[in-house]
Amino acid sequence: MRRELLAGLAMSAVLLTAQPLLSQDKPFAGVQIKVAMIDEPREWAFRDRLAQFEEQTGIKVTIDTYGFDNLFNKILTASAGKTGEYDVVQMHVPDMALFDEKGFMLDITDWVQRDAEQMELSDIHPAVQESHMKYKDRYYGVPTHVGGMNFYYRKDIFDAEGYAVPATWEEVLEIAGKIDEKYGPDMRGLVLMGKADIQGASTYQNIWGAYGGEYFDANGKPTLNTEAGLKAMNMVKELTSHAVEGSPSYSFDEAQTAFKQGRAAMVPFWDSGDNFFGDAAASQIVGKWAIAPMPGGRATNGGWSVQISKDSKNPEAAFEFLKWIVSPAMERELVPMTPSVRTSVLEDPANDKYPAYKGFLNLLKGNPFNFPKVTPNLQILQEVAEAQNAVMTGQATPEAALAQLQMDVEAIAVRFGIWTP
Template identity: 35%
Template structure:
């Protein structure tokens, strides 16, 4: 309930500022053309009937679920939707080409949270305040969005560029049957997590204490970020001076490496699929991973542990005052409208519908939603693992850097993490080298003088 109050406070201020800006300025940079008295999200008129909009989306279950519902929108509005649902790297490349060339190929693009700074900062996508002013507030329901999710996925420099569509947060998947059998409590701190992993390792035949994503790549980086931030470290400071080799950062990597003896033998070759599969097949008592691995463990065709696991808030670092600092890594996507779209109004009508409170529960079988109302729905909480945990995790989750240099920084960090985890270098040496690369990259991009 505290989170809901925070939501109303932040989003109420946001909505109020949008209204005041409209009153004071009379118009935003983006011109919106609608019939007199028209409100988006009411579906009482069809001013864009016969128009076709092209929507790019990442190939994930929630997007497929939305596509199945699209005929209902087409009937409401007369707007035809053409989906281009693509694997991550293909989507990234096709959107980049379309946006930089200004071809107007897409009317809606799907933006990973780490791309927001580039898409909005380069002016590839447009701010949405003028559209918000002309939208039915009950359909839009701004105060129902989780503020941290909107901020990370759709905002840049205090402007709204997109609305959330797909979110993810790290947490701890754990075997309830094994925990109950041995009378073990869910670990709350990183120290307790390691102790629990050691205690449960091979307690059951063929079942490791923990599994995680240890292969060099973005998933290793995202796993480490959970620890880095709660240990008190970060990628760089407020002046873009790299700090990835700070004592806290080194301690976090050394801690992460200390989990390897209690994980499956091949854990340093595991990415998302291998980790989710190992947990679902009963090969580990715990899985440090994104929430979106839960459907794999809940699917009888893929899992041996259906009904025998749950999803808990990520452990954290015990503080001197007795509190626990938890910083679950955040990930997610927003829907945004390209500057060169020729159908901006029709695109916005679709965005409002696709992200509305009414549609969210109908997409839940694909992936969880982005609103308090859907995550707090008792029926959905009973049906899907981890909804109550997401209500706690998403408001406190922390996102990765959203600056244009992110991809290069991430590559450098992923190399260092892999070197530290495999023992090719000490944690200190690996992160010292990564820090030097960070400095070069941040200077090259103009962030660091």
């Protein structure tokens, strides 16, 4: 009875006052919550530490982990069916538009503002708050497993040849040509993730963003076929001529493998590249690479948001879990796993030895290029990926690819009510 009473009181507090029960040290003792997360190391680390959380709060947590597609399907089915199977779910940031717009997740703005000091909210970088915590200026989640794309390059070769780190894609193109001429064909100027999937779209965003690209204007009209888009597609075409031969078909695994095998001198890649390129057992370039800000100053920003199901029977207890996974203590404890969401951790000199941390901080201080936070984000990203792939493979000119892309995305925007012509 005590468990049911506490759960009922906690739920009443949420519905009536949105205030927690503070009359006991552990007001949620005995409460149980279930969590659905991605099946990756950072999430395993949370699971390994659940006994600590239960000791602190009295809340017993079960974490189920799933692969990328299965996680999405699982939480969508549970949300649409209002099953309440999971109190807490983890979603890819672009999917916030689907789950939050439909009211599947709990608006936690009042709680975040109430507990801002306890959470040390100001230490979570504003750019991360905007991209991973907010939807339409309201708080819905907390960020974890964040990261972005860095510009990786062969520092040994750059030093030997006297190349300056490129600040623009034009400079990348120039260096790529020189490397091709001197080191080819065994080493090419760069390798790209050019496959017609989300990795291809992610890569294109870095180049497109450098020229001022955006998905929509202020009225919701798609803005793919613009001067910025044409400059980016032409650059993609030029870069491909100096890229590892398989680049148009390369996705995540193929690109990181090519770079760590020494077959390319540059690659725009996710910050998880630190682990691949620094792995003495598998990488041939250990100690020979470095990272730099993305040329043009704009880099793709990615990661996950952890949110509370609207159907949770214990939402206040679930919020305690959210605060725990992004607490300063947890963020410090999980170094050097995926970059921290906290500025203090990213700026800590002790973490300078982890290149991705400084790389992510540079990304946040610049102008992060976020995935489109609209319901049909995956459809739009697929269209972008197919357009850039058509240019890379020579199946379409930049002009033709952009014209088709604009038409396709406009149709999606109209169908989903994003834009009315």
